[in-house]
Amino acid sequence: MSLLPEHLRQSLIVNWELMIVAPEAGVCPDLYPEVKLFAPKGCAIWLLTELNPDTNVAFGLCDLGLGQPELGYVDLNELEALAATDGFEIQVDLEFDTHTPLSKYAELAKTAGRIEDW
Template identity: 80%
Template sequence: MPLIPEHLRQRLIINWELMIVAPEAEIETPDLYPEVKLFTPNANAIWLLTELNPDTNVAYGLCDLGVGQPELGYVSLDELESIATDGFEIEVDLQFDTYTPLSKYSELAKAAGRIEDW
């Protein structure tokens, strides 16, 4: 079973397409808002994702593995799904409601050393 529900997956793909079109259309690259929050209930890892390449199943966002070094980067959903099937719980926060662009989440997380519920 896929880690991310289809309706959220589609929102990530739309953002990925937007990020491709922006430079080609010579418009400013948007500062996207996270669409999906993944987390581990018992391991303090959190991923705030903004976009997804549907061809590679690689997402982009703010990644916090719970070790005090949150960073922007890419994560393979295939790898996360394989970890989740090995007994390591990864959940989608269906109540997540974004309020700020990813750059602001990144700034706050780097200052705090982790992604917090602000």
């Protein structure tokens, strides 16, 4: 089972490839989240910007609902395994659209102690 529709997966991979060449070009892009995952029966939210297709590990802003959202990596294989567990559901917000870079989400989440719908 894959959490991500193929078009979103490909968007994340394109960003991952961009981040590989960016340091060589002398730039550090502030990417916009491409994907929002959430647990409807909990308070976990992940705003993802990139995905390594070889490892299925994504980067983004991760909020497990503990009051300490942070930038980091999440293994989508582990999330998919959790989603297969009885009673735990993870969904993709197919209506998620942003015009805000990840750094701004991280700044606001740090102040609020959680990812909110800004």
